[in-house]
Amino acid sequence: MQISNLSSPSLKITDFSTLPDQSWCIYGANDSGIEEFFAILTGDVTPTAEVLSLPEAPGIISFKIQQDIYENELRNDDSDFLDHLDPGTPAIAFLPPGSDRSPLLAALAMTDSLNEGYRQLSSGQSRKLILLREILKGARHLLLQNPYDGLDQAGCLELDKALAALHRHQVQVLVTVNNSEDIPAWCSHLAILHQGRIVAQGKREDVINQIDTVQSAAKGAFQAVLDTLGVTPTPPGNPAEELVNLKDGFARYGQHLLFEHLDLRIDTGCHTLVTGPNGSGKSTLLHMITGDNPKCYANDLRIFGIQRGSGESIWELKRDMGIVSPDLHRNYRAPGTTRQVVLSGLFDSIGLYRRPTGVQEQRAMQWLEWTGLAGRASQPFRRLSFAEQRLVLIARALIKLPRLLILDEPTQGLDGHNRAGLLQFLEQIAANRISTILYVSHRQDEYRPFFRQHIRLGTAGPSAPMP
Template sequence: MINIKNFQHDKLTIKNWQLSKAQSWCVLGKNGSGKQYLDQLMTGGLTDSTAQKCLLPSVDKVALVSFEKQQSIYEHELKIDRTDYLDVQDIGTKAKDFLPASKLDDPLIEAFGLAHRLEYGYRQLSTGESRKLLILQAIFNGVELLICDNPFDSLDESSCQALSKVLRDLCEQGITVLLLLSNRLDIPSWCRNIAFIERGQLEVIGLLESEETIRQLDALLDLEQDSLAWPDSNCRRENINSSYLVKLNRGKVSYNGENVFENLNVCIKPQQHTLITGPNGSGKSTLMHLITGDCTQCYSNDLEVLGFKRGSGESIWQLKKQMGIVSSELHRQYRVNAELLTVVVSGFYDSIGLYQQPERKHIEIAKQWLEKVGLLVHAHRLFQTLSYGEQRLALIARALVKSPYLLILDEPTQGLDELNRYRILNFIEHLAEQNHSTILLVSHRKDEHLSLFKQHIRM
């Protein structure tokens, strides 16, 4: 089905790689290793290359599901949004319209937990739900090669199990499944063949059950110790004079007559680091949007945030100057193609992009954080030219630059490789030790349930 020999491109090198029909493959690589160029090769987007042999399936028989594709569809949905010209909110393309009409009763939709979301617009779906929708679309369209880039990120445990079973069954039905992963723990047991990519060079490792394969992966993905000094924290703000950072009484949010949650009580005190878990669609991100003010129903709720009663005349910026935020929603919205350094500095001003001359000390602190997350070398590259994982690291640095009083992390490690996940979790533990920022973390991963969390909210 796929036979590549001595393939050479400025961004990608493959000596010898063969994928047969109905095989399962995993390509493991760190952030910025070149996995996105492998995407482009398989989908016909990589030109100016040479090869002794390069047999690929027809482009119309290949489907790619990635964060970048999800972002592209989201941006298209924003462009066609007609809310400003209508008397009601334009929800855009409905989830059911991504699927063949003849398949809307297929049991796979129920297995993926999307049966009740078919009438929702694409922009109303969570990151995990939109990814599952695109995978269903590919399956129903009869692809021969399905490429999934970190498909298990942002999915709850039951969704991961359901997706893993579907992908395994696809192989048994004759479809070749190629997983591009950043974490060894995400490799499913049924995925037999392993390759590794680093600096754009793909190397076939072997079979998953081979002890030699495991030893090679351990060596390639060794978690180095971070010896860099912690960035300057002299921009800390005064503590909030309030008993609670967040206090929500009988909270309720609903859309189109359907409740996301109701009768929800949340109290978070200073230094009461809080973990929030729950299945996809349970309202975790909606709760975060309620707290940040990005959900306008915050004004119809009995809600206090950072000492302000919502709806009492405070501005959203009075609150956000005390917050650091990392979320898929922010990542989706950060479409300004600015330099990476500008993106991180914008965290001091709570803006998407930078619209004023920054202070010199802010630039220096931003550089320190870029060095800490391993991106200083890319400081003057355009944000949109970085891989998804590198962009996520930059947005984490953006949230941390001002040492926020309330740090809201909605699945911050989504798209990150093992090393960078290790770094971010280390950052979180270090921040907790400083007794300044109070951390709210939304996560599906059990290995992120750190001992520092004093409260666990299950949605």
């Protein structure tokens, strides 16, 4: 690979080249131009360049590839013609013939997922499936975008082992990451992208210590955001209210049991962390609570004191929820501007179908100021980068400061400073008793002292108070 004197709206790359015996990691914050750089490497964007020599037919593992497959699965959804939910194309159908005998399946813990439908896979599992497909097709060059996002700790270790082994088998691997903690130990070379330019590149051990000098400061003034919005903290003496009560809960897909005998109660201020390996049912649990999974009617479940299945309106329940999840991100395909997406959070809709008031418009702009995207308010949401879209969806969930804030892997795609900024803001929300937080994460560096309860799925002990 060789790039010389490349120019695009957000990038100026003087020189970048790789050799066949090298494995590369490109690190950059969300505003560094790293998403456009990845799009250039994959051939999705063609810039002006003196030299642009890229790998032929690389294997690509990216958020865009995952989204394209997901949208194709939705177009072929036959649930309306069946007496059950259509699980989608079996995972094995995405792989070359004979793949069920590959040792890579066990190495990536995908053996038990081959007969599941694509839409039943978690985001981490679907990313591993695409990686398997490209490896087993014989790709000699692999380009991976944020490969560790959405993977549990064991999955990250499995992926690391697989990628390290590929390098030993003369497969050239290049990954891009937004978090310095995700820079893999197996990569031989590292480049740092900052404000559209490669400011350092070379052997990993020579470059990695230069990261701190180019990182920008995290977002601040979080209390000022609440003050600007006129938010009044809940008095500390107010009695706690029941928000979620699940008794002896269970969920399964076909014959596959996700969890059972789960007791979960969340009262006001009982901020709850949910963890567990990929496929253990974390997102399913949240979908039951939000009413987006029919298992909510088969379980003994109360939301805001209302028994599910008693004739209640799900829209009345969602009025008091703010939601961010990979599933919402995948499904937010309605046309609209960035500002309209934030405003849609006030009405719990995918798209904006009501005329907002002037006060609501002003509030949406205040949230966009917090995300740093006020200047993109009139741009189409779908033209934003993945990380920018995720920040907008976070603002969409926060705009109404709901009683229950449900966050499923909300920092996926965010760089370290945006992650730190969101978590610091959540600490302010918890401290001011504004919302009760239900949070799913694979990252141990996101566990925060304000969590009062820890639900561990896929383990012997499903629930425990935080230490």
